[in-house]
Amino acid sequence: GENVEQHPSTLSVQEGDSAVIKCTYSDSASNYFPWYKQELGKRPQLIIDIRSNVGEKKDQRIAVTLNKTAKHFSLHITETQPEDSAVYFCAVGDAGNQFYFGTGTSLTVIP
Amino acid sequence: DTEVTQTPKHLVMGMTNKKSLKCEQHMGHRAMYWYKQKAKKPPELMFVYSYEKLSINESVPSRFSPECPNSSLLNLHLHALQPEDSALYLCASSQDLTTDTQYFGPGTRLTVL
Numbered sequence: 001g002e003n004v005e006q007h008p009s010t011l012s013v014q015e016g017d018s019a020v021i022k023c024t025y026s027d028s029a030s031n032y033f034p035w036y037k038q039e040l041g042k043r044p045q046l047i048i049d050i051r052s053n054v055g056e057k058k059d060q061r062i063a064v065t066l067n068k069t070a071k072h073f074s075l076h077i078t079e080t081q082p083e084d085s086a087v088y089f090c091a092v093g094d095a096g097n098q099f100y101f102g103t104g105t106s107l108t109v110i111p
Numbered sequence: 112d113t114e115v116t117q118t119p120k121h122l123v124m125g126m127t128n129k130k131s132l133k134c135e136q137h138m139g140h141r142a143m144y145w146y147k148q149k150a151k152k153p154p155e156l157m158f159v160y161s162y163e164k165l166s167i168n169e170s171v172p173s174r175f176s177p178e179c180p181n182s183s184l185l186n187l188h189l190h191a192l193q194p195e196d197s198a199l200y201l202c203a204s205s206q207d208l209t210t211d212t213q214y215f216g217p218g219t220r221l222t223v224l
Contacts, residue, residue: 034212043201043215044154089153097142097208098167101153 002027004092006102013080014110021105023090024072032093033066033073038104039086047088048075080109114138115216117202123222126192132219134185134202142166142208143185145177146201148218154201160185161208192223 003026034049066073090102115136146154158177159167176188202216
C-alpha cells in the first residue's frame with residue numbers, strides 16, 4: 001500500500017507568519033491529495049485538495065502545491081491566525097478512493 | 112448539505128455489552144467508510160461500503176460488524192470489545208469510489224471498560 005510521510009510533526013509560528021507542512025508519498029499512481037484540519041475533539045474538516053492533473057491550488061490564505069515527479073505535496077498557510085491552531089493531516093487517495101493519511105502536524109499559532 | 116451525522120456522540124460500554132454506532136448522510140453519496148482514530152493519531156480505515164456492498168475490510172476483528180441497511184445509513188455493531196478498542200470512531204462518505212472528497216461525521220467517542 002501507499003506510504004505517506006508528513007513533516008514536521010509539530011510547528012509553532014507567530015501570528016501573521018506563514019506555515020508550511022510537507023507530505024511525501026510512494027505510489028506514483030496516487031491521484032488525489034486532500035488536506036484535513038482537525039481541532040481538538042472535532043471531526044477532520046477538508047480545507048483544500050488537489051488532483052494529480054494540477055500543480056497548485058489556492059483558496060484565500062491556504063494553498064497546496066503538488067510535485068508529482070518528486071512525489072510530494074505541501075500545504076501553505078499565509079498570515080496565520082490563532083484559529084488556525086489545530087492538527088493538520090495530509091492524505092493520499094488511490095484509484096479506489098482509499099485514503100492513506102499522514103501522521104499529522106500539530107500547528108500552534110502564537111498570538 | 113455536506114453533513115454526515117453520527118449517533119451517539121459518546122458511548123461507554125463494558126466488555127460483555129452489545130452496542131451499535133449509527134451514521135447517516137443525505138447527500139446521495141454511494142460510498143461510506145468507518146475509521147478508528149486514537150488520540151494524536153491519524154484516522155485508520157476499517158471498512159468501506161460502495162453501493163451498499165462491503166468493498167474493503169481492513170482485517171478488522173470480528174467483534175466489529177458493519178452493516179449498510181440502505182444508501183443513507185451505515186451501522187457498526189460492537190460486541191465483546193476490549194479496552195484497547197476505546198477510540199473515536201468516525202464515519203465518512205463520498206460520492207463514490209472514484210477519486211473523491213470524503214466528508215467526515217463528528218464521530219462517536221467510545222470508551223470500553
